[in-house]
Amino acid sequence: MPVTKSPTKTPSQSVLHQSVQFLKGVGPKRSEILGRLGIQTIHDMLSYFPRDYKDRTRIQKISEAKIGAEITIQAKILAINNRMARNRKYILEAFVTDETGTIAATWFNQPFLMNKFHVGDNLFLHGKVGAYKYLQLLSPEYEVIQDDETNIKEGGIIPVYPLTEHISQTQFRKIIKEAAHHFADSIEEILPKELLVKNQLLPLDKAIREIHFPGTFDTLKRAKTRLVYNELLILEMAMALRRSGIKEETGIAFKVGTNVDTHIRKLIPFTLTNAQERVIREIITDMRSNKPMNRLLQGDVGSGKTVVAIYAILVAIANGYQAAFMAPTEILSEQHFQTLQKYLQHSHVRMQLLTGSTNSKYKKDALEQIKNGQIDLVIGTHALIEETVQFKKLGLVVIDEQHKFGVIQRLKLKEKGHSPDVLIMTATPIPRTLSITLFGDLDISILDEMPPGRTPIKTFWISKDKETDSYNFIHGEITKGRQVFIVYPLVEESEVLSLKAAVTEAKRLQHDVFPACKIGLLHGQMKSGDKDKIMTDFKERRYDILVSTVIIEVGIDIPNATVMVVEHAERFGLAQLHQLRGRIGRGSEQSYCLLFGNPKTNEARERLKIMTKTCDGFKIAEMDFKLRGPGEFFGTRQHGLPELKISDLIRDFPILKQARTDAFEIVSRDPHLTQITHQKIRQKVLEAFKDRLELISIG
Numbered sequence: 001m002p003v004t005k006s007p008t009k010t011p012s013q014s015v016l017h018q019s020v021q022f023l024k025g026v027g028p029k030r031s032e033i034l035g036r037l038g039i040q041t042i043h044d045m046l047s048y049f050p051r052d053y054k055d056r057t058r059i060q061k062i063s064e065a066k067i068g069a070e071i072t073i074q075a076k077i078l079a080i081n082n083r084m085a086r087n088r089k090y091i092l093e094a095f096v097t098d099e100t101g102t103i104a105a106t107w108f109n110q111p112f113l114m115n116k117f118h119v120g121d122n123l124f125l126h127g128k129v130g131a132y133k134y135l136q137l138l139s140p141e142y143e144v145i146q147d148d149e150t151n152i153k154e155g156g157i158i159p160v161y162p163l164t165e166h167i168s169q170t171q172f173r174k175i176i177k178e179a180a181h182h183f184a185d186s187i188e189e190i191l192p193k194e195l196l197v198k199n200q201l202l203p204l205d206k207a208i209r210e211i212h213f214p215g216t217f218d219t220l221k222r223a224k225t226r227l228v229y230n231e232l233l234i235l236e237m238a239m240a241l242r243r244s245g246i247k248e249e250t251g252i253a254f255k256v257g258t259n260v261d262t263h264i265r266k267l268i269p270f271t272l273t274n275a276q277e278r279v280i281r282e283i284i285t286d287m288r289s290n291k292p293m294n295r296l297l298q299g300d301v302g303s304g305k306t307v308v309a310i311y312a313i314l315v316a317i318a319n320g321y322q323a324a325f326m327a328p329t330e331i332l333s334e335q336h337f338q339t340l341q342k343y344l345q346h347s348h349v350r351m352q353l354l355t356g357s358t359n360s361k362y363k364k365d366a367l368e369q370i371k372n373g374q375i376d377l378v379i380g381t382h383a384l385i386e387e388t389v390q391f392k393k394l395g396l397v398v399i400d401e402q403h404k405f406g407v408i409q410r411l412k413l414k415e416k417g418h419s420p421d422v423l424i425m426t427a428t429p430i431p432r433t434l435s436i437t438l439f440g441d442l443d444i445s446i447l448d449e450m451p452p453g454r455t456p457i458k459t460f461w462i463s464k465d466k467e468t469d470s471y472n473f474i475h476g477e478i479t480k481g482r483q484v485f486i487v488y489p490l491v492e493e494s495e496v497l498s499l500k501a502a503v504t505e506a507k508r509l510q511h512d513v514f515p516a517c518k519i520g521l522l523h524g525q526m527k528s529g530d531k532d533k534i535m536t537d538f539k540e541r542r543y544d545i546l547v548s549t550v551i552i553e554v555g556i557d558i559p560n561a562t563v564m565v566v567e568h569a570e571r572f573g574l575a576q577l578h579q580l581r582g583r584i585g586r587g588s589e590q591s592y593c594l595l596f597g598n599p600k601t602n603e604a605r606e607r608l609k610i611m612t613k614t615c616d617g618f619k620i621a622e623m624d625f626k627l628r629g630p631g632e633f634f635g636t637r638q639h640g641l642p643e644l645k646i647s648d649l650i651r652d653f654p655i656l657k658q659a660r661t662d663a664f665e666i667v668s669r670d671p672h673l674t675q676i677t678h679q680k681i682r683q684k685v686l687e688a689f690k691d692r693l694e695l696i697s698i699g
């Protein structure tokens with residue numbers, strides 16, 4: 001984390017913010033190398049944590065070697081001998097000594113070791129003791145100690161840093177030792193005492209010393225816990241501050257009486273699931289409160305989010321307010337518009353669809369009506385955030401598929417009202433571990449139950465040689481009147497090549513495989529209007545098969561489509577595969593997902609296996625996150641999280657929860673961190689997030 005220099009720092013802190021060149025052994029050249037590691041100041045140096053440790057706590061003497069037992073020794077090579085055994089096995093023996101005795105380290109069939117070892121080398125060896133004609137270590141683990149490392153003879157737990165080739169571990173350790181020796185005392189505690197006591201945390205200076213030069217594995221663990229807690233507390237403080245900022249606004253206190261409730265329920269043609277009931281209760285509580293709602297609704301594809309949104313929308317409208325419902329694409333906006341028209345046909349709600357292709361003359365009238373309040377509900381794309389769209393009394397903003405919109409866009413829509421309630425819906429399940437961090441400033445509702453009557457999708461992983469059978473099967477489905485998606489991945493990141501592949505494949509499928517079927521083609525280079533036309537045609541059953549190079553719109557609803565074929569499925573990520581599979585299984589018929597692929601890596605195989613085992617989006621997201629880690633999980637998308645230096649959101653989840661509880665508790669008592677005991681935390685949060693404080697969260 002880059003640290004800003006400020007004249008208000010206390011003297012001891014400014015010591016830590018001196019350049020590393022103040023350390024013995026660091027000249028301009030070293031300082032440049034350290035700079036490349038992101039280390040400029042002594043503070044940076046001390047915050048550069050080891051990536052691993054070597055256990056040198058249990059080094060034994062050769063004289064202690066007992067036949068049959070394992071032993072770790074540090075010894076010097078006296079002689080090296082290699083020979084061919086009678087059974088033609090290659091044997092390499094290194095005779096080593098540590099002044100208490102001599103032992104032979106013996107390796108079989110590893111001739112390359114010959115080049116690794118030299119007489120006079122110092123080694124760490126760990127292995128089982130045997131005896132042939134003399135004492136032997138049989139195929140021991142080994143590590144050659146670099147010349148300049150011999151000064152670690154004292155043993156202990158040795159830190160290993162993530163370094164470049166320009167500086168050795170030993171050199172780096174020496175500098176850290178210098179820094180810790182002279183400056184660790186200047187590290188100031190940032191946490192209030194109660195927090196340290198309550199969580200039994202090491203003081204910060206002690207933790208930093210221990211993380212670099214652990215006394216024991218136990219103190220090392222405590223040091224890690226302290227530093228992880230530190231990092232996560234600062235993260236959660238930012239979330240808590242952001243949320244408390246929103247809570248300080250005064251919003252609309254909607255009235256939701258039995259009258260309104262009964263009225264709304266009359267419009268819903270089915271019994272709500274328990275999960276829907278629970279989430280609606282959560283939303284009602286928010287809407288009644290005079291604090292603005294800021295809620296994220298997570299629910300897998302098909303879990304029934306729309307009706308929950310409709311409930312909230314009708315509450316707003318019943319209270320004399322307008323509502324805006326924003327979706328990421330035209331086709332989804334239209335779909336929502338049609339769905340809501342169906343639900344609301346017996347109500348008095350006046351609806352308007354507003355997208356980029358809304359006819360301009362017609363649009364002018366629409367804008368006028370939105371402005372003077374003749375329209376209650378506007379549904380549309382980001383056309384809704386254009387400046388020309390003005391509301392008379394906007395009380396609720398619903399945003400579908402939130403990950404497609406940037407924070408700024410959401411804020412813009414929100415700002416068209418006076419602190420309206422906000423409901424964000426997402427079908428991309430985010431592992432709990434992440435949502436708690438990433439959306440720490442949002443309240444979260446989860447629809448974790450599917451409406452009844454769904455037939456779970458059957459998923460199969462199909463290898464190349466079984467494709468013909470699959471085509472026969474697909475043909476059978478089409479004969480029954482069903483429709484089929486066939487999706488191709490991006491070929492080597494090139495839309496042009498993948499288009500070619502899809503075009504060629506579409507032709508091949510048409511001529512050789514499905515001559516009697518109607519096949520449509522959808523690709524990423526089409527204009528969005530043309531794409532929509534193809535999708536609409538498919539929806540209206542003018543095609544049996546839709547061959548596509550692009551991810552078919554999230555949320556698109558075509559209940560008659562029962563087969564999803566994914567070609568080269570190994571090239572897709574789990575989240576994508578799950579989204580693709582979500583395009584089917586939307587009707588009452590049995591649906592099938594066929595993953596064609598011959599994965600070459602274990603990870604890819606694992607992904608396909610997971611897909612065949614579960615349809616639960618949350619489980620899949622959690623596994624995806626575990627397979628790939630947070631960075632990959634989010635791809636290149638800017639997620640606004642600062643880089644975590646020492647914490648791992650999965651491994652450290654219990655600490656994260658504690659830090660979160662503590663952060664929210666502190667902010668509830670001291671919303672602006674004005675108390676003297678919170679000054680240092682406040683400064684750290686500002687340093688860590690600076691301009692990001694707005695962007696880490698959704699407003």
Ligand code: ADP
Pocket residue numbers: 270271272273276299300301302303304305306307427451452555
């Ligand atoms: P998503 O969460 O993916 O947006 P939708 O809101 O589109 O899901 O709902 C998927 C389908 O399930 C729709 O056809 C909807 O009418 C239906 N549905 C939603 N809730 C229920 C329910 N409680 N009982 C029966 N069907 C439901």
Ligand code: MG
Pocket residue numbers: 305306400555
């Ligand atoms: Mg939806």
